[in-house]
Amino acid sequence: MGPWLLRRLGQVLPTLLILSVLIFGLQQLMPGDPALILAGEERGDPQVLAQIRAELRLDRPLPEQYLHWLGRVLVGDFGFSWRIREPVGALILAKLPVTFQLAGMAFAIALLIGVPMGVLSAVRRDRPLDWLANGIALFGISTPNFWLGIMLILLFSVELGWLPPSGYVPLTEDPLQSLATTIMPAFVLGNSIAGVLMRHTRAAMLTALSQDYVRTARAKGLPERVVVAKHALRNALIPVITLGTIEFGRLLAGAVLTEQIFTIPGFGKLIVDAVFNRDYPVVQGVVLATALIFVLLSLVADLLTMAVNPRLRTA
Amino acid sequence: MRPPVLEVIGLTVEFATDRGPLRAVDGVSFRVGAGETLAVVGESGCGKSVTSLAIMGLLPPGTRLGGAVRLLGEELLGQPGRAWQGRRGRDLAMIFQEPMTSLNPAFTAGEQVAEALRLHEGLAPRAAMDRAVEMLARVRIPEAARRARQYPHQLSGGMRQRVMIAMALACRPRLLIADEPTTALDVTVQAQILALLDELKRETGTAVVLITHDLGVVADHADRVAVMYAGRIAETAPADTLFARPEHPYTVGLLGAVPAIEGGAGRLASIEGTVPDLRRPPPGCRFAPRCPFAGRDCEAQPPLAEVGAGHAAACWRAPLDRMLAA
Ligand SMILES: Nc1ncnc2c1ncn2[C@@H]1O[C@H](COP(=O)(O)OP(=O)(O)O)[C@@H](O)[C@H]1O
Ligand code: SF4
Ligand SMILES: [Mg+2]
Numbered sequence: 001m002g003p004w005l006l007r008r009l010g011q012v013l014p015t016l017l018i019l020s021v022l023i024f025g026l027q028q029l030m031p032g033d034p035a036l037i038l039a040g041e042e043r044g045d046p047q048v049l050a051q052i053r054a055e056l057r058l059d060r061p062l063p064e065q066y067l068h069w070l071g072r073v074l075v076g077d078f079g080f081s082w083r084i085r086e087p088v089g090a091l092i093l094a095k096l097p098v099t100f101q102l103a104g105m106a107f108a109i110a111l112l113i114g115v116p117m118g119v120l121s122a123v124r125r126d127r128p129l130d131w132l133a134n135g136i137a138l139f140g141i142s143t144p145n146f147w148l149g150i151m152l153i154l155l156f157s158v159e160l161g162w163l164p165p166s167g168y169v170p171l172t173e174d175p176l177q178s179l180a181t182t183i184m185p186a187f188v189l190g191n192s193i194a195g196v197l198m199r200h201t202r203a204a205m206l207t208a209l210s211q212d213y214v215r216t217a218r219a220k221g222l223p224e225r226v227v228v229a230k231h232a233l234r235n236a237l238i239p240v241i242t243l244g245t246i247e248f249g250r251l252l253a254g255a256v257l258t259e260q261i262f263t264i265p266g267f268g269k270l271i272v273d274a275v276f277n278r279d280y281p282v283v284q285g286v287v288l289a290t291a292l293i294f295v296l297l298s299l300v301a302d303l304l305t306m307a308v309n310p311r312l313r314t315a
Numbered sequence: 316m317r318p319p320v321l322e323v324i325g326l327t328v329e330f331a332t333d334r335g336p337l338r339a340v341d342g343v344s345f346r347v348g349a350g351e352t353l354a355v356v357g358e359s360g361c362g363k364s365v366t367s368l369a370i371m372g373l374l375p376p377g378t379r380l381g382g383a384v385r386l387l388g389e390e391l392l393g394q395p396g397r398a399w400q401g402r403r404g405r406d407l408a409m410i411f412q413e414p415m416t417s418l419n420p421a422f423t424a425g426e427q428v429a430e431a432l433r434l435h436e437g438l439a440p441r442a443a444m445d446r447a448v449e450m451l452a453r454v455r456i457p458e459a460a461r462r463a464r465q466y467p468h469q470l471s472g473g474m475r476q477r478v479m480i481a482m483a484l485a486c487r488p489r490l491l492i493a494d495e496p497t498t499a500l501d502v503t504v505q506a507q508i509l510a511l512l513d514e515l516k517r518e519t520g521t522a523v524v525l526i527t528h529d530l531g532v533v534a535d536h537a538d539r540v541a542v543m544y545a546g547r548i549a550e551t552a553p554a555d556t557l558f559a560r561p562e563h564p565y566t567v568g569l570l571g572a573v574p575a576i577e578g579g580a581g582r583l584a585s586i587e588g589t590v591p592d593l594r595r596p597p598p599g600c601r602f603a604p605r606c607p608f609a610g611r612d613c614e615a616q617p618p619l620a621e622v623g624a625g626h627a628a629a630c631w632r633a634p635l636d637r638m639l640a641a
Contacts, residue, residue, distance in 0.1 A: 212411060213419040218373055219411075220431045220482065221404030234421040310466040311420060 008302070012295050016288070020073070023287045024066045027280055034058065034278040038082055056082065069284065078288075079281035083274070088285035091270060096289070099266035101171060102182055102189065102259070103251050109190030110197055110247070113140075115240070117194075118201025122209060123228055133198060140195030145254060149188045149261040156184060166263040185262040189254055193247045200243045204236035211235070238309050245301035249294055318388035319346040320489050320522035321370065325382035328362070328369050337593050339365040341546040342382070344619070347490070347539075350516065352523040354537035354554070356530065356569070360590050362546040363526045364412075367492045370524075371409050372399035387489060405435040408483035412495040414476035418467040424451065424478045425463025428485055435486045450481040454511060473504035477511070484515055491516075492524045497532070509536055530569060534558060539625070542566050545591050545601040548619055552626040562628035562635050564606050600630070608632050 035052045042048045053059045057068060072079060078088035114137075121133035157165035163184055169177040208214065209232050217231040218224075256268030263269075267286065274282035306312045328340040340362045347353045355363050368374045370384050372391065384391045386406060391399055411417045418427060428447035432438045438446060444463070451459035454477040467475055476496060483491055493512060497505035513536060516523050525537060533540055533554060541551040542565065550563035561567045568586040588605035597603055599614040606613070612631050619629040628634075 212413050212416040215373060216411065216417045216479070216482075217419065218400075219371060219403055219409045221400055221402070221434060222430070223400065231419050231421075235419070308421065310423075311468050314466060314469060 008299060016291055016295070019291050020070060020284075020288060021066070023284050024062075024069070027283055028062065030275070030278065032278050034082065034280060037278050069281075073288065078285040081274075081279055081282045083277045083279040083282070088281050091282060092267075092285055092289050095265065095267045095270045098168060098170070098264060099252065099255050099259070099268065101178070102186055102264065102266060103248065103255055105179075105182055105186035106189035106193065106251055106255075107248055109186055110193035110251075111244075113190070113194040114197025115201050118198040118240075119205055119228065119233060119236075121198070122202045122205030125206065133202075137195035137198040140191045140193075140198075143191065145188050145192060145258055146261055148191060149185065149258060152184045152188065153262075168264045168266075181262075182264070185258045185264060188261075189251055189258050192254065193251055196247055197240065197244060200240050201236065204239045205232055208232040208236040234308060238305060241304045241308065242301055245297050245304075249297055252290065252293065318385065319348045320351075320387060321524070322346045322385040322388075323366075323370065323382070324385070326366065326369060326384065327379075327381035328365050328374065329379040329381075331377060331379075332594070335594050338596075339546055339593055340369065341596075343543070343546075343548055344382075345541050345548065345551060347522040347524055349489070349522055350520045351539065352513075352516065352525050352537045354533040354540045355524060355526045355543060356528060356533055356540060357543035357549075358528065358590055361543045363543060364494055366543075367409060367494050367524065367526060370490075370492060371403060371407055372396065373403075373409075404431050404483075404488070405486045406489050407492075408486075408488040408490070409492040409494065410476070410479045410483050410496050412498050414472050414479060414499055417479055418475055420467050423464055423466055424470065428463075428478065428482045431482055431485045447481070447485065450485050451478065454478075454481045454484075454515075455507075456481075472500050473508065476500060476504075476508055480508070480511065480515070484519065484521070487519055488521060490522045490524070492526070494526045495528070496525075498527075498529075505532075512536070542569070545596060546593060547601060547629065549602065549630070550626075550628040551619070552623070556623065556626050560623070560626075560634075562622045562626065562633040563602075563630045564608050564632070564635070565602050566628075567635065568605075602630075608635075 034056070035049050035058060036043050038052055038056075039045070039048050050059075057065055060068075069079065076089070078092070080086065081088055081091060084091065117133045117136065121130040124130050153165045156163045163180055168181050171178045205228075209228070211232075213235075214227060214232055217227045222231070252267075255266060256272065258264075259266045259268035260272065267290075271283065271286045273279070274286065323346070324344050326340055326343045327338060330337045330339060343362070343366055345353060345355075355366065357363055365374070369378075369380060370391075374380070380392055382392070386402065391402070418424070422430075425444055425447045428450055429438075429440070429443035432443040432446050433440065436443075448459050448463045451463055456462050456474060456477050462470065462474070467478075470478065480496075491512075496512070497508050500508065509532060512523065512525075515521070525532070527533060537554045539551065540554050540557045542549045542557070542563065544565050549565045550557065550561065552562075557566065558570065561570055565586070586605055591597055591601055591604065599616050600606070600609070603609040603613045608630075610631075615631075617629045617631045617633075619627045620633065621627050622634045
């Protein structure tokens with residue numbers, strides 16, 4: 001286990017390093033001079049501009065800027081936001097739980113809908129229930145998030161007045177209200193993933209159900225429910241977990257747009273604002289943090305896969 | 316008289332396929348008593364596996380079954396699926412041709428044997444696992460306790476088939492169907508597995524249906540033989556009688572293809588021609604297109620008629636020796 005973990009980290013570090021170079025290089029291509037934006041009213045004064053550039057090291061050569069930034073990151077210092085004048089690390093830590101709550105709820109919704117629906121439609125293959133499940137999945141996959149989001153707001157907030165159309169209350173402050181502010185965006189996000197999970201689960205279940213060991217389980221006299229839920233599902237989950245983690249990553253990306261629609265002050269909003277304001281330290285910090293999250297996710301996926309697949313545990 | 320353990324009467328199995336109905340089994344009858352081994356032999360595709368899956372009630376839903384399957388005199392075919400399910404693994408058990416894929420890769424060998432015991436004997440998990448380890452030891456798996464904790468991929472093919480046997484026999488079934496249990500294994504392991512099955516059968520009095528296309532196996536391990544051809548029984552007899560006096564041209568062909576029965580290494584070598592398409596079988600005797608003795612009368616289906624004590628053949632020319640003498 002220990003050596004395995006080290007090996008995994010050894011694979012990941014070079015990736016992160018290349019990524020950090022890319023982030024640094026790419027944002028130089030963004031139009032607009034950060035000094036001009038930061039100077040605001042005084043943007044006509046060359047002395048102010050020079051001072052800002054010196055302060056932010058924008059007058060140094062690019063490689064030097066990069067190495068300086070990297071050196072600080074390695075000791076856990078992501079720098080200060082140019083715009084908000086707060087440490088980037090603190091900003092990220094403040095926004096992360098919001099997005100994680102949203103993504104977590106969305107993923108739970110996706111799992112609760114997608115996996116059972118996939119199992120049912122595999123068991124009832126080519127029968128009305130299968131068609132219905134496939135129809136629902138197709139709807140989930142093909143509905144644009146922004147459209148579904150607006151429809152939900154129109155129905156539940158404007159028409160019925162049951163849920164707030166926007167805003168966010170932290171879980172720690174008022175759990176119920178927190179759920180009320182996140183359930184609609186979580187559903188919008190989860191809905192698209194549910195369809196994908198359903199299709200994956202259905203395919204994996206169909207494969208599992210046609211295996212010889214399923215026939216053995218039936219020959220043993222197990223009730224069909226146990227054959228499906230224990231013998232087939234256990235094996236079908238292996239590919240579903242891998243694909244599920246990829247979907248979870250996509251869901252974090254999807255959160256950017258959804259947070260905009262529902263004005264939720266999460267990670268997505270943080271990065272969108274930072275890009276518009278040319279707030280480079282924030283952009284760099286957020287992208288790097290996202291990359292780290294992906295790395296952690298794939299680690300979790302591997303651990304889960306090992307848990308359900310003894311061939312990996314006992315190789 | 317006590318009913319036989321298994322009695323199959325006029326069994327028919329019909330699949331609906333894209334290109335029309337396929338009658339894979341057409342009027343098959345046989346019986347097996349306690350402690351008896353019936354070998355079912357025939358070329359690949361003649362309906363051996365379908366017959367055994369029909370007895371187990373394991374054919375896909377939508378398959379049309381006809382005739383009767385009686386276990387200890389009790390009819391199974393008409394029963395709801397649930398009643399049948401309750402007897403599988405307890406009264407009726409089966410081991411399959413593919414030891415490499417028949418065990419679930421996600422559970423240990425011990426868990427898979429214990430599962431049957433928990434289900435049918437209501438044992439608690441611990442007790443079931445203890446019994447499972449006992450069973451594994453009984454099928455001669457060395458270090459059974461350690462092997463019980465291993466997963467299928469950690470076991471060899473022969474070992475996996477032993478686990479399958481342990482699983483099948485864990486609840487002391489009245490009937491065991493072994494569908495080509497050693498075909499996928501190498502020769503030494505084959506012999507060991509078959510010897511093990513014989514020994515366990517003697518101890519438990521289980522009735523065994525041994526499906527094989529290896530006539531050497533029949534000679535060494537069967538009491539009776541049923542030879543199948545294209546979904547029907549061509550000939551049935553006590554094993555020695557069949558080898559001494561085969562009466563059906565197909566059986567004669569099969570035996571002719573066995574170099575030395577005593578050597579035990581013979582497989583069904585090819586007889587001229589191929590097995591008919593079961594969607595469009597020849598009218599009358601299905602062996603006619605390949606039969607050297609075929610004549611006009613063979614366009615009518617020959618009944619499985621008695622030709623000796625416990626010996627029947629479905630051929631208009633049987634008994635053959637009479638005809639050859641003439
Ligand atoms: N589920 C099924 N649907 C359609 N045809 C089948 C099915 N299972 C078996 N068959 C056909 O039934 C015939 C007998 O097959 P089988 O019993 O497996 O032969 P074998 O004697 O080699 O065990 C074959 O022609 C096979 O193609
Ligand atoms: S009935 Fe006729 S065709 Fe069929 S096996 Fe006998 S002789 Fe041959
Ligand atoms: Mg077969």
